[in-house]
Amino acid sequence: MQSLTKLRYLTSGESHGPGLYTVLEGMPSGLPIEVEYINDQLARRQKGYGRGGRMKIETDQVEITAGVRHGYTLGAPICLSIQNSDWKNWQDEMSVSPTDKPLKRVVTRPRPGHADLVGGIKYDFRDLRNVLERASARETTSRVACGAVARRLLEEFGVKIAGHVTAVGPVRARVLPATAEEILQKTEETPLRCLDAEAETKMVALIDEAKKMGDSLGGIFEIVVDGLPPGLGSYVQWDRKLDGRLAQAMLSIQAVKGVEIGDGFDNALKFGSQVHDPIYYDAAKKAFTRSSNRAGGLEGSMTTGLPLIVRGALKPISTLYEPLHSVDIETKQEFEASVERSDTCAIAAAAVIGEAVIAITLADAFLEKFGGDSLREIRRNYDGYIEQVREY
Numbered sequence: 001m002q003s004l005t006k007l008r009y010l011t012s013g014e015s016h017g018p019g020l021y022t023v024l025e026g027m028p029s030g031l032p033i034e035v036e037y038i039n040d041q042l043a044r045r046q047k048g049y050g051r052g053g054r055m056k057i058e059t060d061q062v063e064i065t066a067g068v069r070h071g072y073t074l075g076a077p078i079c080l081s082i083q084n085s086d087w088k089n090w091q092d093e094m095s096v097s098p099t100d101k102p103l104k105r106v107v108t109r110p111r112p113g114h115a116d117l118v119g120g121i122k123y124d125f126r127d128l129r130n131v132l133e134r135a136s137a138r139e140t141t142s143r144v145a146c147g148a149v150a151r152r153l154l155e156e157f158g159v160k161i162a163g164h165v166t167a168v169g170p171v172r173a174r175v176l177p178a179t180a181e182e183i184l185q186k187t188e189e190t191p192l193r194c195l196d197a198e199a200e201t202k203m204v205a206l207i208d209e210a211k212k213m214g215d216s217l218g219g220i221f222e223i224v225v226d227g228l229p230p231g232l233g234s235y236v237q238w239d240r241k242l243d244g245r246l247a248q249a250m251l252s253i254q255a256v257k258g259v260e261i262g263d264g265f266d267n268a269l270k271f272g273s274q275v276h277d278p279i280y281y282d283a284a285k286k287a288f289t290r291s292s293n294r295a296g297g298l299e300g301s302m303t304t305g306l307p308l309i310v311r312g313a314l315k316p317i318s319t320l321y322e323p324l325h326s327v328d329i330e331t332k333q334e335f336e337a338s339v340e341r342s343d344t345c346a347i348a349a350a351a352v353i354g355e356a357v358i359a360i361t362l363a364d365a366f367l368e369k370f371g372g373d374s375l376r377e378i379r380r381n382y383d384g385y386i387e388q389v390r391e392y
C-alpha cells in the first residue's frame with residue numbers, strides 16, 4: 001500500500017517518553033496551516049466522558065518543526081512534534097540511557113486484551129512496559145495532528161468531516177440524520193459526541209456504573225464526510241479500492257475491531273431491492289441523483305459524491321480496575337493482571353481519531369486523483385474534473 005500512496009506518514013514516540021513525533025510526506029506546497037488549527041483537533045481528542053487521569057495531565061500542543069514556512073506548506077516533509085507533559089514523572093523509568101536506579105514500574109502481569117503478552121513474547125522483553133508504552137493509544141495523538149493537516153487540505157475543496165457516537169455498550173442512539181457540519185455544531189460541547197441527548201444520558205450513567213464496578217466499555221462511532229467529488233478511489237486494482245483503504249485505516253486505530261460502510265451489516269440481512277440506491281436524473285441540475293444512500297457514499301470502491309458514512313466498533317478498554325485472570329511472565333504464577341492508569345470508555349476520542357484517519361486516507365485518494373505539487377495546480381486539476389463531471 002505504502003508504495004502507491006501519495007501521502008505517507010510515520011509516527012514515533014512512547015506513551016511516557018519525551019514526546020510524539022510524526023513525519024508527513026506528500027502534502028503539496030501552498031496549503032495554509034497554523035499550529036492553532038492542529039491544536040484545536042488535539043484538544044477535541046482529549047475530551048469525552050469516561051477518560052482517565054492522563055488526559056487531565058496533558059494539554060497537547062503541536063510544534064511544527066519542518067515543512068511549513070510563514071504559515072504555508074513547502075511541499076517538503078512536515079514534522080509535527082508533541083511533548084508529553086507526563087514525561088517529567090517518568091524520566092528514570094523511561095530513560096534513553098542505561099540507568100542504575102531500580103525501576104518501580106516494571107510490568108510482568110499481562111492484561112488480557114492488550115498487546116502486553118504477545119508483544120513480550122515477540123520482542124523478547126521481560127518488562128512488558130516496553131510493549132505497552134508503544135501499543136498505547138497515546139500514539140493516536142500523532143495521527144490526529146497528521147489528520148488535521150489532511151483535513152485542512154480537504155477543507156480547501158469544501159470537504160467536511162465529522163465523527164459522532166452511536167452506541168456505548170448496549171445503549172444505542174436513535175438514528176438522527178445530520179450533515180457533517182450539523183454533527184460538529186451539535187456534538188462539540190456534549191459529553192460523548194452523541195446527537196441523541198436522551199441516549200447520551202443513559203450512556204453517561206452506564207459509564208459511571210462501569211467505573212464503579214472497575215469495568216470498562218466500548219461502543220460504536222460513525223464518521224460522516226460531506227462534499228467529496230465522485231470518483232475518488234478505483235475498482236481496477238485491489239489496493240486502489242477506497243473501501244479497503246478506509247477499512248484498513250479504521251482498523252489501525254487501537255481497539256477498533258469492526259468497520260461498516262453505509263448500512264453494511266443491516267444490508268446483508270435484506271433483499272437487494274431494499275438495499276441499493278436507485279438512480280435518477282435531475283434535468284434542471286443536469287446531475288444524477290439518488291433517492292437513498294444506503295451504500296454510504298461508495299460504489300465499486302469509488303466515492304459516489306454522496307456523503308461517505310463509515311462506522312467503527314471499539315472494543316471495551318482492556319485495563320480493568322477489577323483485573324481479569326492473568327499469569328506473571330517471570331514466576332508463571334496465577335495473578336490478576338496489572339493495572340495501568342486507564343480510561344473507562346474512550347469512544348468520544350475514538351470518533352475524533354476516526355475523523356483523522358479517514359481524513360488522511362481521503363486526502364491520499366484526493367492527491368492521487370488531482371495530484372500536483374502546489375495547491376494551485378491541484379485546484380486547476382480539481383476544477384477541470386468537476387467541469388467534466390457536470391458535462392457527463
Ligand SMILES: Cc1cc2nc3c(=O)[nH]c(=O)nc-3n(C[C@H](O)[C@H](O)[C@H](O)COP(=O)(O)O)c2cc1C
Pocket residue numbers: 052113114115135136137140253254255256315317318319341342343344346349350353
Ligand atoms: C482513544 C483510545 C484510548 C484508549 N485508552 C486505553 C486505556 O486507557 N487503557 C487501555 O487498556 N486501553 C486503552 N485503549 C485501547 C488499547 O490501546 C488497545 O486495546 C491496545 O493497544 C491493544 O490493541 P488492540 O485492542 O487493537 O488489539 C484506548 C484506545 C483508544 C482508541
